[in-house]
Amino acid sequence: MERFGYHVSVAGGINLSFGRATALGCSAMQIFLSNPRGWEIRGIGTEERERFSIELGKGKIHPIFVHMPYLPNVASPKDGIREKSVRAIKETVERCEELGIGYVITHLGSHLGEGKQIGIKNAIESINEAAVSKKVKILIENEAGQRNSIGSDLEDIAEIYSGIESGVRGICLDTCHLFAAGYDIREEEILDRIDHIVGFGNVPVLHLNDAKYGLGSGKDRHENLGNGFIGRNGFERFFGYGKTRGKSIIMETPEMQAENWEEKEIELLKGILSRA
């Protein structure tokens, strides 16, 4: 059975994320370890780490995924930026090892107009430099297809994945990004193609988001499950494919006005999984 949850806040201490995830009905979660709009990867004090460890030890919420902040750009042709990006991932990997977290999710950034091959080469080098722990896997995430970004074409994801040292690598597939990049994940032959290119076996986690815009829009705009262009039936077909099952599922869907909307969305997800 799938484990699932949301991206939850760590405001006031990373240990507090567990209570928030539990209150929403999550069995897994994703967090930021530091300011998502900054470069600084903050240190974790002994007390905070101990509190985190007690919560983790209860065994209710797992696995935990740490999402990298948005500024690092591992594909950058600018050496200064690339080095800062490597340092940020490396420090995040070290924090994760201290905390007993097994996964860091990173985007692949942008080649800034210098061309895809340069971006891919830089991304591979950067991630290999940042992979300083055998206990922490760096998961590369596919993109929606914004200008100059690396990773909306799954062939590029596959190339980068194969360039990273085995044992420390993995792939995070975001359903909204796949759909926006032109992969119609409601269709079996497309899912077969995805499996052929990246291998669902290399994917421990799905970012399960519906898409606010249509197939191939290139826009990274998430929608709540069932309310977007993928739709409830689309997700049933996606999970009906089979190789998509058994992954951790993290939702990064927008805030809704309705009270307890997260619990309702989780119920919807459970329904989709049981019918698929």
Ligand SMILES: [Zn+2]
């Ligand atoms: Zn992401």
Ligand SMILES: [Zn+2]
């Ligand atoms: Zn997104």
